[in-house]
Amino acid sequence: MAGFQQAVFVTTAVAKAGFSLTDLPELVLAGRSNVGKSSFINTLCRQKSLAYVGKRPGKTRYINFYQVEDLISIVDVPGYGYANRSKTELKAYGTLMEDYFNTRPNIRAVILVIDSRHGLTSDDEDMLEYVTEKRFPILIVATKSDKLTQSEKMKTNKELQLRFGSNVILFSALKHLGIEEVENWIMNKIKT
Numbered sequence: 782m783a784g785f786q787q788a789v790f791v792t793t794a795v796a797k798a799g800f801s802l803t804d805l806p807e808l809v810l811a812g813r814s815n816v817g818k819s820s821f822i823n824t825l826c827r828q829k830s831l832a833y834v835g836k837r838p839g840k841t842r843y844i845n846f847y848q849v850e851d852l853i854s855i856v857d858v859p860g861y862g863y864a865n866r867s868k869t870e871l872k873a874y875g876t877l878m879e880d881y882f883n884t885r886p887n888i889r890a891v892i893l894v895i896d897s898r899h900g901l902t903s904d905d906e907d908m909l910e911y912v913t914e915k916r917f918p919i920l921i922v923a924t925k926s927d928k929l930t931q932s933e934k935m936k937t938n939k940e941l942q943l944r945f946g947s948n949v950i951l952f953s954a955l956k957h958l959g960i961e962e963v964e965n966w967i968m969n970k971i972k973t
């Protein structure tokens with residue numbers, strides 16, 4: 782497996798009817814809005830603009846489906862924790878997420894992308910609880926680690942490892958750190 786270089790964008794879904802028709806093993810990417818999910822996808826797939834990277838904290842309301850050859854489907858679900866969401870928007874978000882998690886039989890693992898500077902926020906804890914209940918393998922990717930000093934990195938790593946064991950990887954899209962570890966983790970969970 783020569784990495785995820787051959788990834789392509791498949792489709793964007795605003796609702797259940799638009800979900801990708803693939804039956805490939807599926808990897809879900811979840812995280813707060815603006816945490817660096819799009820940058821993570823681009824870095825993992827060694828592409829500059831496969832996924833849209835926002836300049837300002839954005840409201841990505843849609844589910845984006847990507848595919849790596851005939852191996853794996855990568856699904857970027859909408860970022861949460863965006864402050865100025867109306868009740869209607871929050872309800873639509875909940876429906877879309879429920880529809881996604883309840884209708885996809887091939888989900889193999891969930892990557893929860895967090896900000897390495899902040900650890901898990903209460904929104905992250907909610908998401909973690911949600912996917913833990915569904916019994917998916919979970920990887921914590923702590924991104925933007927380039928913003929940490931060496932000693933902060935060690936401290937963060939230690940804290941996260943105490944809780945999540947080997948299912949933690951410090952990552953940086955900017956410095957391209959953690960890519961191989963992530964690839965290995967994914968391949969281990971995907972192969973059956």
Ligand SMILES: Nc1nc2c(ncn2[C@@H]2O[C@H](COP(=O)(O)OP(=O)(O)O)[C@@H](O)[C@H]2O)c(=O)[nH]1
Nearest residue numbers: 814815816817818819820834835925953954955
């Ligand atoms: N320093 C640094 N900035 C990052 C990193 N990953 C993402 N960013 C920045 O964080 C902002 C949000 O990134 P984006 O990938 O669009 O986040 P998303 O909303 O979770 O998809 C952008 O300004 C990125 O350039 C990283 O590893 N290091």
Ligand SMILES: [Mg+2]
Nearest residue numbers: 818819833841
């Ligand atoms: Mg994004």
